[in-house]
Amino acid sequence: MKVRLIGIVVVLLAVFTTAxxxxxxxxxxxxSASSKTLTYWAxxxxxxxxxxxxxxxxxxxxxxxxxxxxxxxxxxxxxDLLNKILGATTSGQGPDVLNIGNTWxxxxxATGAFMPFDSAAxxxxxxxxxxxxxxxxxxxxxxxxxxxxxxxxxxxxxxxNKQMFASAGLQPPTTxxxxxxxxxxxxxxAKKQYGMVLEGGSYTExxxxxxxxxxxxxxQPFDAGGKPTFTSxxxxxxxxxxxxxxxxxKVVNPSNxxxxxxxxxxxxxxxxxxxxxxxxxxxxxxxxADGMKSSEYxxxxxxxxxxxxxxxxxxxxxxxxxxxxxxxxTKNQDAALQFVKFMTSPEEQAILDKPFTALPVVKGGxxxxxxxxxxxxxxAQVLATKAEALPRVPAESAxxxxxxxAVNGLLAQAATGKAVSNSDIKAALQEAQDKMAAAGN
Amino acid sequence: xxxxxxxxxxRAVGTVPPPHRRRPRWNRATPxxxxxxxxxxxxxxxxxxxLVGIWMSFIRLTQFFIANWSKAPAAxxxxxxxxxDFSTPIGRALLHSFTVTCLYTLIVVGLSxxxxxxxxxxxxxxxxxxxxxxxxxxxxxxxxxxxGIITWxxxxxxxxxxxxxxxxxxxxxxDHPPFWLIGNNAFVxxxxxxxxxxxxxxxxxxxxxxxxxxxxxxxxxxxxxxSVWKQLRYITLGMLRPVNVVxxxxxxxxxxxxxxxxxxxxxxxxxxxxxxxxIHIFDNSFVNWNFGLGSAMSVLLLLFLLVVTGAxxxxxxxxxRRA
Numbered sequence: 001m002k003v004r005l006i007g008i009v010v011v012l013l014a015v016f017t018t019a020x021x022x023x024x025x026x027x028x029x030x031x032s033a034s035s036k037t038l039t040y041w042a043x044x045x046x047x048x049x050x051x052x053x054x055x056x057x058x059x060x061x062x063x064x065x066x067x068x069x070x071x072x073x074x075x076x077x078x079x080d081l082l083n084k085i086l087g088a089t090t091s092g093q094g095p096d097v098l099n100i101g102n103t104w105x106x107x108x109x110a111t112g113a114f115m116p117f118d119s120a121a122x123x124x125x126x127x128x129x130x131x132x133x134x135x136x137x138x139x140x141x142x143x144x145x146x147x148x149x150x151x152x153x154x155x156x157x158x159x160x161n162k163q164m165f166a167s168a169g170l171q172p173p174t175t176x177x178x179x180x181x182x183x184x185x186x187x188x189x190a191k192k193q194y195g196m197v198l199e200g201g202s203y204t205e206x207x208x209x210x211x212x213x214x215x216x217x218x219x220q221p222f223d224a225g226g227k228p229t230f231t232s233x234x235x236x237x238x239x240x241x242x243x244x245x246x247x248x249x250k251v252v253n254p255s256n257x258x259x260x261x262x263x264x265x266x267x268x269x270x271x272x273x274x275x276x277x278x279x280x281x282x283x284x285x286x287x288x289a290d291g292m293k294s295s296e297y298x299x300x301x302x303x304x305x306x307x308x309x310x311x312x313x314x315x316x317x318x319x320x321x322x323x324x325x326x327x328x329x330t331k332n333q334d335a336a337l338q339f340v341k342f343m344t345s346p347e348e349q350a351i352l353d354k355p356f357t358a359l360p361v362v363k364g365g366x367x368x369x370x371x372x373x374x375x376x377x378x379x380a381q382v383l384a385t386k387a388e389a390l391p392r393v394p395a396e397s398a399x400x401x402x403x404x405x406a407v408n409g410l411l412a413q414a415a416t417g418k419a420v421s422n423s424d425i426k427a428a429l430q431e432a433q434d435k436m437a438a439a440g441n
Numbered sequence: 442x443x444x445x446x447x448x449x450x451x452r453a454v455g456t457v458p459p460p461h462r463r464r465p466r467w468n469r470a471t472p473x474x475x476x477x478x479x480x481x482x483x484x485x486x487x488x489x490x491x492l493v494g495i496w497m498s499f500i501r502l503t504q505f506f507i508a509n510w511s512k513a514p515a516a517x518x519x520x521x522x523x524x525x526d527f528s529t530p531i532g533r534a535l536l537h538s539f540t541v542t543c544l545y546t547l548i549v550v551g552l553s554x555x556x557x558x559x560x561x562x563x564x565x566x567x568x569x570x571x572x573x574x575x576x577x578x579x580x581x582x583x584x585x586x587x588x589g590i591i592t593w594x595x596x597x598x599x600x601x602x603x604x605x606x607x608x609x610x611x612x613x614x615x616d617h618p619p620f621w622l623i624g625n626n627a628f629v630x631x632x633x634x635x636x637x638x639x640x641x642x643x644x645x646x647x648x649x650x651x652x653x654x655x656x657x658x659x660x661x662x663x664x665x666x667x668s669v670w671k672q673l674r675y676i677t678l679g680m681l682r683p684v685n686v687v688x689x690x691x692x693x694x695x696x697x698x699x700x701x702x703x704x705x706x707x708x709x710x711x712x713x714x715x716x717x718x719x720i721h722i723f724d725n726s727f728v729n730w731n732f733g734l735g736s737a738m739s740v741l742l743l744l745f746l747l748v749v750t751g752a753x754x755x756x757x758x759x760x761x762r763r764a
């Protein structure tokens with residue numbers, strides 16, 4: 001009995017124990033400054049962890065040849081990454097350099113565990129001016145020295161199946177109304193064919209669309225003072241725009257609400273079970289692995305309602321991507337800066353963007369992850385003109401989980417046949433907001 | 442718990458040492474030296490983390506302070522107040538989660554015991570294939586937890602899951618394939634999976650208990666004309682009581698703290714109807730980065746389980762009061 005009781009507490013403390021264990025291994029490498037070995041945690045960008053290792057290893061060897069600094073690489077899957085970072089933050093025993101999801105930048109900055117890139121540090125990695133401004137802005141809270149710099153950029157686009165559109169005599173949509181009417185025409189539940197596929201069980205996807213469509217409808221998740229404003233009319237209408245695809249217009253297979261592992265939604269699109277897919281550009285990897293050629297799909301910006309609702313903006317994506325951070329207590333700060341400079345150099349960007357299907361974060365870089373010129377142009381255009389950064393406030397990660405879960409719940413409600421009204425949405429968002437307040441965020 | 446310790450003390454510390462047996466002379470410290478390693482490990486693995494957890498529940502350990510715990514401001518009872526203020530969403534959610542967990546525990550423990558008891562009673566009699574049935578019954582318990590539950594999650598998928606295939610396409614019990622992993626059905630799915638996992642343990646324990654009941658007792662009762670039901674009621678259940686008391690307690694604690702079943706079936710944020718308390722606490726700590734609040738909830742859970750366990754042992758062990 002004792003074992004079980006204490007077990008609960010141990011579960012809660014697991015992160016500290018694991019952090020201590022993991023840190024024990026790392027500390028040996030980071031403490032021996034003379035040997036010049038950096039520990040680097042890379043996120044999973046390729047088709048598998050092994051694929052990431054295979055892509056990065058030759059580049060790290062190149063870096064060692066240039067500078068004499070050895071980099072010990074650990075590739076960490078997305079489900080574990082944030083917990084491992086939290087563990088490292090808590091124990092103070094972490095890698096020297098690590099990848100973070102750029103939307104976590106402000107939340108992680110608030111922990112104080114990461115090195116701020118002040119002007120000296122920025123100069124050391126080649127200057128702020130070498131980065132695409134929209135990507136650079138994701139590095140931390142506005143008006144502070146960022147604690148991360150961009151490494152890979154990703155944006156959302158609307159993928160459409162060229163052949164299905166052509167045989168229905170349709171053009172890719174330029175307004176949200178067109179998107180809905182196209183999707184309706186392309187939906188035939190009897191043939192198990194739907195106009196759109198969603199990753200409806202994924203809280204990250206849900207919160208991204210709550211933000212994108214909320215902005216189109218004139219909403220903002222946070223006010224200027226950083227207080228949550230989830231229940232503004234704009235945010236509610238934005239969530240409704242998303243949930244209505246499944247609930248009101250029924251252009252989405254209700255089973256989509258169980259999709260949350262990444263490959264399912266692009267898989268349905270690749271197999272012709274859905275005519276459209278709203279996804280970040282790294283869906284290319286999955287689509288091609290599922291046998292779709294890059295010439296078989298087209299990409300346009302996710303359209304906004306026309307005319308734009310009051311206060312709305314033609315936002316088609318948030319600035320997604322991966323940033324690089326340096327742990328504050330690294331013993332090898334100079335070496336770490338050299339490594340960040342190397343990874344964000346135009347040459348390395350050109351090499352890494354291809355296998356990782358990323359957009360360049362440095363100026364003058366070209367989109368080279370696809371041979372489909374129109375697709376490359378569409379994504380570059382979205383990043384340049386239609387992408388807004390997610391709110392850069394410490395409560396961002398709590399916003400992602402609470403609002404994302406709320407929207408997932410609404411999608412599940414729609415899928416089980418219960419209509420989702422405006423007041424349902426308001427209640428769900430209000431609850432998410434109250435949770436943030438009560439939890440002290 | 443405290444009552445059990447009174448029994449040994451009354452005999453163990455004899456006032457008159459037995460004079461006829463010569464024991465090797467032990468240094469006073471020797472027994473303590475023997476258990477020293479165990480005590481140190483117990484402290485390290487159980488007690489210290491538990492105390493740290495209790496301490497965490499009294500500080501505001503949010504994202505702003507996890508890099509430097511010592512700077513986290515004291516929260517007093519603040520975290521506890523938030524957790525049990527049922528007029529706010531956090532308190533309401535905790536209460537909801539607690540209710541769901543109680544219901545889940547009641548169903549899973551009750552049915553596990555019933556299934557285990559029935560299977561053990563049937564397998565008491567020797568017949569062909571008894572050995573293989575026994576083995577078959579134990580398979581769910583022997584399977585790795587993750588493998589078993591993830592298989593269920595595949596079977597419970599709406600479009601291509603085995604369950605809907607059988608119910609809708611083969612048997613035509615239902616017209617439209619229902620969702621098993623979202624909405625209110627999620628609770629049923631979770632309870633079924635947990636039952637599938639835990640009843641073999643009940644079966645194993647009860648079977649072992651039954652084997653220690655001497656045949657003569659049954660024979661004697663048969664001579665006196667007791668029916669099978671009477672034998673089951675007065676002999677089997679009566680002599681199994683010590684086994685059952687422990688078994689039900691263990692099942693209760695395991696099920697109440699069940700984390701694996703909802704986590705593997707639904708991921709880190711289960712549907713509302715299946716929001717068990719341990720995963721709810723996990724969410725409040727890790728997903729919202731508020732370790733102080735999560736710790737406060739854990740401490741409350743710990744207190745609740747201590748009270749229930751203590752009361753249960755008092756009720757089921759009244760004889761120790763006599764000691």
